[in-house]
Amino acid sequence: MSLSLPADPPRSRSLTGVLTQTIASLNGEGDWFAPARSAIVFVVDGLGAHNLAARRGHARFLGSLGGRRDVVRTVFPSTTAAALSSLLTGAEPGGHGIVGYRARIPGTDIASNQLHGWETDGLDPLTWQRRRPLMESEAAAGRPCFVVSRPEYTGTGFTAATLRGAEFLASSDLEERVRIAADLAGRHPGALIYLYAPDLDSAGHKHGWESDPWTDALERVDGAARILDAALDPGTGVLVTADHGMVDVPAHKHVLLSEDDPRVDGVALIGGEPRMLHLYAEPGRADDVLDVWRDREAARAWVMSRDEAIAAGVFGAVDDEVCARIGDVLVAARGRFAYYDDRERDKRPQRMVGQHGSLTDEERTVPLLRLGAFA
Numbered sequence: 001m002s003l004s005l006p007a008d009p010p011r012s013r014s015l016t017g018v019l020t021q022t023i024a025s026l027n028g029e030g031d032w033f034a035p036a037r038s039a040i041v042f043v044v045d046g047l048g049a050h051n052l053a054a055r056r057g058h059a060r061f062l063g064s065l066g067g068r069r070d071v072v073r074t075v076f077p078s079t080t081a082a083a084l085s086s087l088l089t090g091a092e093p094g095g096h097g098i099v100g101y102r103a104r105i106p107g108t109d110i111a112s113n114q115l116h117g118w119e120t121d122g123l124d125p126l127t128w129q130r131r132r133p134l135m136e137s138e139a140a141a142g143r144p145c146f147v148v149s150r151p152e153y154t155g156t157g158f159t160a161a162t163l164r165g166a167e168f169l170a171s172s173d174l175e176e177r178v179r180i181a182a183d184l185a186g187r188h189p190g191a192l193i194y195l196y197a198p199d200l201d202s203a204g205h206k207h208g209w210e211s212d213p214w215t216d217a218l219e220r221v222d223g224a225a226r227i228l229d230a231a232l233d234p235g236t237g238v239l240v241t242a243d244h245g246m247v248d249v250p251a252h253k254h255v256l257l258s259e260d261d262p263r264v265d266g267v268a269l270i271g272g273e274p275r276m277l278h279l280y281a282e283p284g285r286a287d288d289v290l291d292v293w294r295d296r297e298a299a300r301a302w303v304m305s306r307d308e309a310i311a312a313g314v315f316g317a318v319d320d321e322v323c324a325r326i327g328d329v330l331v332a333a334r335g336r337f338a339y340y341d342d343r344e345r346d347k348r349p350q351r352m353v354g355q356h357g358s359l360t361d362e363e364r365t366v367p368l369l370r371l372g373a374f375a
Contacts, residue, residue, distance in 0.1 A: 003312055006360070006361070042225070046201030046354070061222050088163060095317060103271050133162050137165070144190060235373055237370070255338065272327065301332055
């Protein structure tokens with residue numbers, strides 16, 4: 001069966017190129033950005049280009065920086081673990097191996113959380129994420145590299161897997177983080193700085209991106225970006241981007257999978273996240289699972305086999321060692337739907353409003369805004 005998947009716009013740029021092109025600009029060799037003495041990549045988790053455009057009046061500084069073409073396409077799945085790994089390694093998920101929010105550890109019945117499950121599930125940050133982090137390579141070559149983020153991310157498995165080699169500086173306050181980043185860039189010529197803000201994403205998951213709390217968080221991000229711009233040394237270039245956008249899914253659009261549901265017949269393990277499921281089939285049942293999901297969900301989701309997804313290139317080129325991490329069947333929501341395993345005792349995930357992970361433009365198009373030497 002031929003798939004009809006959304007196509008990236010012609011000449012669209014990928015999030016995988018942002019950090020590599022930033023490094024090139026520091027070497028005076030970049031194709032995307034002007035040369036800079038130091039550079040800051042400011043990642044605002046969850047800030048989709050469509051979200052920003054719809055609330056531009058509450059982000060007047062960021063909204064003034066770019067137009068429709070100042071965007072990049074994030075990877076698939078459009079989720080933090082996969083996208084940040086791609087940004088920070090320059091590789092697609094099929095290469096670095098972080099193929100979703102939760103992915104099966106081959107040979108086990110564990111769908112490991114790719115953000116928080118490193119320690120509990122025994123994932124080795126040096127090998128499970130399969131590409132050398134760009135920060136590590138740059139630091140080894142003598143470049144000053146820094147991460148400015150929240151304290152709770154200090155020393156985690158995901159941080160080691162994607163940001164090792166950089167010096168980690170922590171603050172719980174966003175405005176303080178941007179001031180730290182600006183100061184580092186000014187004091188360390190040639191520096192590469194990764195500045196991270198998860199606050200907007202957290203508000204979106206809890207309340208939805210169309211909520212007042214999300215708008216309040218956007219205003220704080222906008223104010224922090226303005227402070228960053230004012231604090232920059234003239235030779236510092238800044239890029240403001242994101243890992244994914246967000247759509248709101250109301251509770252009545254939840255698709256709940258119960259014990260007697262034919263859609264879970266033959267499914268041994270469910271991974272991924274509500275808008276992009278990895279379905280790991282029981283031995284010999286993959287075709288049956290695919291047929292049932294196509295029959296019932298084709299109007300609400302893109303349903304594809306592992307082989308079809310790999311052939312379509314949605315994960316980029318997939319290394320042999322990564323294939324088994326991908327579900328036998330993939331279910332990517334088309335509209336405002338989310339899929340939940342209602343057999344799980346913990347119903348708290350079903351309270352989530354803002355979501356992402358699928359192939360829609362709202363989830364995959366993110367800003368690429370320029371400040372300082374990059375403006």
